[in-house]
Amino acid sequence: MWQNAVGNELALSKDAFKACMTRANRALSSGSFPTAVLDLIEDDIKNTLPSLHLFMPGTGPLYQDLKDMLCAWVVARSDEGLGYVRGVAKISAMILLNMESAPGFIVLRNLLERHCMRSFYGGISSKDDVEAYYRIFDTLLADGMPKSTYLAARRQKNANAHPGLVDISEESDPEKAQRRSKRKEVKAKAKAAKEVKEANVAEMEQLIAKLQSEIAQRDACEVVSRRYTSIADPEQLASPASSIEEMEEPVVPPSSPIEEIPDNVAMVQGEAGNDRDGSEASQSPFDSDTDATDGADDMEVEETEVEVPGVADAAVVPGGALRRSNAAFFGRNNQGEAVILDRASSGDSYDLHVASEPLSKRQNQPKKRKAVAHASDLEDDIPEAAAASGTKASDKRPAKPVDSMFSSSLAAASASAASRASTPGMLISSKAASPIKATVLPVLKSKAPTGMRDTTLMDVSVSADTSITKAKGQKATAVPNQRAPAKPERPRATQKKRPATSDVPLPNIKNSKAIWRGQVVPSYIHFVATLDNLWDADSTGEEIDALQQSWSTAFPNHKHLVTAGTMIYKVDY
Amino acid sequence: MSKQFQFKLVLLGESAVGKSSLVLRFVKDQFDDYRESTIGAAFLTQTVSLDDGTSVKFEIWDTAGQERYKSLAPMYYRNANCAVVVYDITQSSSLEKARSWIRELQRQADPSIVIALCGNKSDLAARRQVSEEEAKKYAEEEGLMWGETSAKSGDGVSEIFTEIAKRLPKIAPPSARAPGGRAAAARTGVDLNKQTNASGEQNEQCNC
Numbered sequence: 131m132w133q134n135a136v137g138n139e140l141a142l143s144k145d146a147f148k149a150c151m152t153r154a155n156r157a158l159s160s161g162s163f164p165t166a167v168l169d170l171i172e173d174d175i176k177n178t179l180p181s182l183h184l185f186m187p188g189t190g191p192l193y194q195d196l197k198d199m200l201c202a203w204v205v206a207r208s209d210e211g212l213g214y215v216r217g218v219a220k221i222s223a224m225i226l227l228n229m230e231s232a233p234g235f236i237v238l239r240n241l242l243e244r245h246c247m248r249s250f251y252g253g254i255s256s257k258d259d260v261e262a263y264y265r266i267f268d269t270l271l272a273d274g275m276p277k278s279t280y281l282a283a284r285r286q287k288n289a290n291a292h293p294g295l296v297d298i299s300e301e302s303d304p305e306k307a308q309r310r311s312k313r314k315e316v317k318a319k320a321k322a323a324k325e326v327k328e329a330n331v332a333e334m335e336q337l338i339a340k341l342q343s344e345i346a347q348r349d350a351c352e353v354v355s356r357r358y359t360s361i362a363d364p365e366q367l368a369s370p371a372s373s374i375e376e377m378e379e380p381v382v383p384p385s386s387p388i389e390e391i392p393d394n395v396a397m398v399q400g401e402a403g404n405d406r407d408g409s410e411a412s413q414s415p416f417d418s419d420t421d422a423t424d425g426a427d428d429m430e431v432e433e434t435e436v437e438v439p440g441v442a443d444a445a446v447v448p449g450g451a452l453r454r455s456n457a458a459f460f461g462r463n464n465q466g467e468a469v470i471l472d473r474a475s476s477g478d479s480y481d482l483h484v485a486s487e488p489l490s491k492r493q494n495q496p497k498k499r500k501a502v503a504h505a506s507d508l509e510d511d512i513p514e515a516a517a518a519s520g521t522k523a524s525d526k527r528p529a530k531p532v533d534s535m536f537s538s539s540l541a542a543a544s545a546s547a548a549s550r551a552s553t554p555g556m557l558i559s560s561k562a563a564s565p566i567k568a569t570v571l572p573v574l575k576s577k578a579p580t581g582m583r584d585t586t587l588m589d590v591s592v593s594a595d596t597s598i599t600k601a602k603g604q605k606a607t608a609v610p611n612q613r614a615p616a617k618p619e620r621p622r623a624t625q626k627k628r629p630a631t632s633d634v635p636l637p638n639i640k641n642s643k644a645i646w647r648g649q650v651v652p653s654y655i656h657f658v659a660t661l662d663n664l665w666d667a668d669s670t671g672e673e674i675d676a677l678q679q680s681w682s683t684a685f686p687n688h689k690h691l692v693t694a695g696t697m698i699y700k701v702d703y
Numbered sequence: 704m705s706k707q708f709q710f711k712l713v714l715l716g717e718s719a720v721g722k723s724s725l726v727l728r729f730v731k732d733q734f735d736d737y738r739e740s741t742i743g744a745a746f747l748t749q750t751v752s753l754d755d756g757t758s759v760k761f762e763i764w765d766t767a768g769q770e771r772y773k774s775l776a777p778m779y780y781r782n783a784n785c786a787v788v789v790y791d792i793t794q795s796s797s798l799e800k801a802r803s804w805i806r807e808l809q810r811q812a813d814p815s816i817v818i819a820l821c822g823n824k825s826d827l828a829a830r831r832q833v834s835e836e837e838a839k840k841y842a843e844e845e846g847l848m849w850g851e852t853s854a855k856s857g858d859g860v861s862e863i864f865t866e867i868a869k870r871l872p873k874i875a876p877p878s879a880r881a882p883g884g885r886a887a888a889a890r891t892g893v894d895l896n897k898q899t900n901a902s903g904e905q906n907e908q909c910n911c
Contacts, residue, residue: 182743184778
């Protein structure tokens with residue numbers, strides 16, 4: 131079979147082995163066979179499939195065959211001056227396990243004469259070829275999988291974050307280290323090219339978003355003015371546009387596009403997609419009672435001001451302070467949409483349920499649940515979820531949440547219109563009593579009609595973003611990993627700590643996504659894989675503990691209580 | 704002056720019948736209650752002195768019984784002068800496996816190979832599934848040596864190897880005084896020449 135598979139392109143005769151063997155024996159007996167090569171062969175044979183004992187020097191039944199074959203191979207290539215290369219013994223051994231020496235020799239010669247093999251087993255003289263192959267590979271990789279190339283480069287940088295991925299090749303072989311550095315160069319080039327590309331894309335997306343928002347705004351104007359002329363506050367309608375304009379000013383193309391742009395894009399998209407149609411649709415039933423809901427807003431502030439240091443603002447669910455998620459963990463699915471890992475239906479990439487609920491905030495159970503509902507609402511606009519959140523809110527206080535949200539957006543909008551010159555971020559805290567501090571709104575790809583509570587908030591979130599960007603501009607040295615304890619009188623202070631990375635899942639934690647993927651998930655998978663029956667993994671006890679441990683190791687500064695969710699399945703069979 | 708003969712012995716049989724334990728008892732007179740499953744093969748030597756003043760040195764190839772190592776077995780039993788096929792007396796299925804090993808040896812290995820059938824774990828006679836008569840009858844039909852052993856207690860272990868050693872020199876002349884490599888062995892040993900041919904044929908069949 132192997133003869134047929136490998137073929138005989140070199141057109142070696144059946145006697146090739148015998149002929150080479152004769153020459154090798156002659157060289158061996160006359161002492162002209164280079165001893166260095168012979169020692170190398172012996173040494174390599176020692177390390178060839180040692181557990182089988184088949185090639186053990188002296189006693190192994192196939193030892194002599196292997197040695198003969200390697201000597202013959204060296205002799206056959208001697209006219210090219212290539213010598214022996216470590217590793218051929220392994221290939222020869224595999225061949226010898228399957229066939230006799232003579233046909234095996236033909237297979238070996240033909241196999242190692244092929245393109246890549248010739249380079250990799252060509253010894254020192256084919257070093258350039260090997261490097262060329264590496265370059266080609268890296269180029270293709272960077273071209274075909276830019277993201278993984280980038281991630282790999284980054285992973286190499288902070289190998290400490292991934293203890294499992296320690297690279298030992300550098301110590302072992304200076305030549306390899308050289309190659310590696312060359313590869314790094316190529317990767318860096320590819321990265322630069324990619325950055326340019328992404329910057330362009332981001333620019334385009336911004337433009338598109340702007341266009342979309344303008345269109346949406348126009349539509350909103352039309353609809354609202356037509357249907358609700360009574361409340362149609364022109365300033366309010368103008369506000370979205372103004373917030374966009376203001377926002378775009380601070381969005382300076384950042385120095386490192388890869389790090390920064392996705393956020394901006396997400397922001398713009400979210401704004402463009404959700405804002406307008408949301409506010410337009412939502413105004414109808416809740417166009418009254420601004421004062422009352424303002425009161426509700428104040429209430430919210432009071433409730434949420436009790437901030438616990440270490441709470442991941444991360445899991446910020448759109449929907450204001452009240453809805454700040456204690457429960458959801460953001461990820462992104464394949465389409466780049468924000469997904470909440472709570473949810474089973476979305477088919478997102480993370481199957482682990484991490485309720486990122488801070489230990490000390492558990493008493494706010496009802497809020498938390500509402501937050502979940504909101505999150506799901508955002509994701510696929512499930513009516514039940516909306517209803518749930520509605521009822522939840524209504525039994526909690528007289529004013530419906532939608533009311534409050536809407537009013538806050540009104541407040542924000544009018545405020546922004548009024549004080550257009552001032553920083554848009556400021557107006558929230560001043561006017562709307564800042565219940566909406568938690569509205570970073572990572573990514574919200576506009577999915578048709580999103581829940582209005584979410585969308586009305588977008589005005590505010592935009593301005594929040596702007597202020598953050600500004601703050602960042604002033605204070606570029608802000609360390610995103612450390613989170614200052616919130617000040618009661620100004621809850622938005624925490625908000626300004628914006629992570630410098632594009633890691634959306636857990637803002638305020640640098641590289642959270644990478645850590646999640648690179649540490650938490652693998653360690654949990656490792657745990658599951660060591661179970662006796664891994665189908666037994668359910669949401670009780672050990673599994674939760676393991677996940678908790680994974681989390682605590684990965685994010686020591688962000689304490690969360692992992693609780694059982696729906697995504698850890700017990701499989702009945 | 705005592706003559707020393709050197710023979711290659713291979714152990715075959717189903718997984719977990721006690722091949723490695725048998726060898727351990729024979730070579731080191733030890734027993735290990737919890738023995739890891741053999742990977743690939745193990746190689747040991749032991750010399751047996753016979754009454755007639757000769758000594759026989761066994762080069763023992765203790766093969767792995769697991770199915771995944773089956774394709775490697777021909778590498779070990781080619782050139783072997785004798786084979787010990789082990790079965791577990793508490794597992795009737797292991798005797799079936801032993802039968803198939805014997806068939807394979809008779810078909811593929813050297814025709815002059817001495818095959819011994821060995822029922823191990825005789826200390827567990829209470830749980831016996833293979834009767835002595837059944838195994839003995841089969842061995843007689845096939846012209847094999849037969850014996851029951853217990854690697855745990857040591858019963859019958861040295862006996863069966865001694866029996867093999869007694870039987871061997873009558874068939875095969877001493878292959879070599881000293882381990883001189885295959886070339887030397889092939890020059891002096893008539894049998895080994897035969898084996899080389901045999902293994903050649905066998906390998907052609909096996910190139911699947």
